[in-house]
Amino acid sequence: MELQPNQLAFLDSCGDARKLALSFKDPLVVHHHDADGVSSGAIVVGGLRDAGKAPRSKCIRKLDDAAINELVKANEREIIFVDLGGGNPRVNELNDVLIIDHHQTSGIEKAQANPMLHGIEGSDELSAAGAAYCVFRSRVDLAVVGAVGDIQSPMKAMNRWVLEQGERSNEVRVDIDLRFYGRYCRSLVQFLAYSDDPYIPMISYNEERAQGLLANLGIELKDGGRWKVYADLKQEEKKKLISEIANILVSGNMVKRANDLIGESYVFPNRPKNETYEANEFSTLLNACGRHERPDIGLRVCLGDESAYGEARELLAFHRKMIRDGIGFATSRVQDLGPFYFLDARGAVEESILGTVCGMVLRATWAKPIIGVSDGENNTIKVSSRAPRALVAAGLNLAQVMRAGVEASGGIGGGHRIAAGASIPEDKINEFLLGAGKELGQKT
Numbered sequence: 146m147e148l149q150p151n152q153l154a155f156l157d158s159c160g161d162a163r164k165l166a167l168s169f170k171d172p173l174v175v176h177h178h179d180a181d182g183v184s185s186g187a188i189v190v191g192g193l194r195d196a197g198k199a200p201r202s203k204c205i206r207k208l209d210d211a212a213i214n215e216l217v218k219a220n221e222r223e224i225i226f227v228d229l230g231g232g233n234p235r236v237n238e239l240n241d242v243l244i245i246d247h248h249q250t251s252g253i254e255k256a257q258a259n260p261m262l263h264g265i266e267g268s269d270e271l272s273a274a275g276a277a278y279c280v281f282r283s284r285v286d287l288a289v290v291g292a293v294g295d296i297q298s299p300m301k302a303m304n305r306w307v308l309e310q311g312e313r314s315n316e317v318r319v320d321i322d323l324r325f326y327g328r329y330c331r332s333l334v335q336f337l338a339y340s341d342d343p344y345i346p347m348i349s350y351n352e353e354r355a356q357g358l359l360a361n362l363g364i365e366l367k368d369g370g371r372w373k374v375y376a377d378l379k380q381e382e383k384k385k386l387i388s389e390i391a392n393i394l395v396s397g398n399m400v401k402r403a404n405d406l407i408g409e410s411y412v413f414p415n416r417p418k419n420e421t422y423e424a425n426e427f428s429t430l431l432n433a434c435g436r437h438e439r440p441d442i443g444l445r446v447c448l449g450d451e452s453a454y455g456e457a458r459e460l461l462a463f464h465r466k467m468i469r470d471g472i473g474f475a476t477s478r479v480q481d482l483g484p485f486y487f488l489d490a491r492g493a494v495e496e497s498i499l500g501t502v503c504g505m506v507l508r509a510t511w512a513k514p515i516i517g518v519s520d521g522e523n524n525t526i527k528v529s530s531r532a533p534r535a536l537v538a539a540g541l542n543l544a545q546v547m548r549a550g551v552e553a554s555g556g557i558g559g560g561h562r563i564a565a566g567a568s569i570p571e572d573k574i575n576e577f578l579l580g581a582g583k584e585l586g587q588k589t
């Protein structure tokens with residue numbers, strides 16, 4: 146793919162960022178806790194190590210005043226912010242700072258490699274991990290993981306260029322196959338029952354029916370004593386399974402969803418055939434580590450430390466259970482408030498997985514945006530929102546919706562057009578919803 150002048154200018158700025166990063170003697174990498182934050186953090190830590198440095202790293206949920214104050218108090222300098230930093234002008238109070246971010250940014254006086262400064266959209270054209278790859282030019286598979294974790298696939302624009310670099314170096318392979326999650330790692334029943342994009346009526350979230358469907362097709366669940374995965378199936382079996390799912394969707398008048406069954410997925414031939422072999426599974430593993438307070442394990446997995454896999458897998462199992470429980474709660478409690486669905490998950494769903502649960506609830510209908518709330522830290526409410534792609538394509542911007550809500554309630558918020566969040570005072574939920582709802586009402 147031929148790069149446009151603005152994309153080349155962004156790569157130039159990444160070259161400058163690399164020089165600055167490598168000039169730091171004792172760098173501290175401060176990165177975000179989601180899959181894109183952990184994978185971009187790993188690219189930076191790995192790149193610095195390759196250059197003979199011993200970077201320290203710190204993973205945070207948000208770069209708020211408390212996080213900045215802590216860095217100021219510890220007299221930290223030579224800080225590389227990754228997947229955050231561009232949105233908080235208080236970074237200007239710190240010394241020797243580099244920001245590698247892909248969020249909207251303003252008022253920043255520090256060096257910054259951010260595609261948004263070059264007309265490259267950070268919400269769907271380049272992830273933070275993609276930006277980190279452009280700075281360090283290594284670990285391109287992690288750049289793909291970050292983009293997938295940030296719901297930026299199928300890759301386009303600058304992400305596509307990054308993907309092409311990965312294909313060229315044989316670190317990434319593009320498969321066109323069933324888009325379901327877990328082709329290499331999940332037992333067949335789980336693969337079918339918990340893959341909800343697209344959502345299959347009667348099958349998604351119903352293990353018994355998923356098992357029945359496989360039995361009707363004569364597909365064996367085990368090979369000897371071992372549970373088979375989708376990748377083990379013969380070509381004929383795969384075809385049968387795909388056409389059966391397509392039939393269910395078509396007979397339920399969901400032709401569009403049937404067309405979405407097959408798509409691109411990204412595989413990493415140099416990684417072991419475990420949860421790190423395919424981008425979707427890898428990004429979920431990282432989310433599980435980051436969102437359950439063990440981003441260090443995710444970082445080690447990214448950097449190929451095999452001794453971290455066992456713990457990462459345990460976190461993943463825990464994460465999946467929490468999400469299953471969260472979805473069970475959400476499907477019976479979600480309310481239709483007109484311009485958006487509302488999920489009051491306070492006391493039921495942990496804030497760290499609220500966004501994931503909202504995203505999965507959205508997939509059952511794709512009809513309108515969802516705003517969820519949960520208990521946050523220090524007497525705050527955590528807000529997460531997710532929007533259907535079609536509405537985003539038509540102009541909806543959830544980051545703006547969150548900002549409108551925050552203007553009415555106080556707190557902080559932002560994010561991307563398709564996925565955004567906020568933290569607001571716990572007694573200001575009505576004000577927030579009125580502000581956000583008003584903004585949404587004007588846009589939908």
Ligand code: C5P
Nearest residue numbers: 500529557558559560564565566567568
């Ligand atoms: O937490 P959640 O996954 O819902 O966040 C979605 C997006 O919103 C993330 O990109 C995050 O950086 C952004 N966000 C934000 N400010 C917050 C909470 C989330 O900018 N207070």
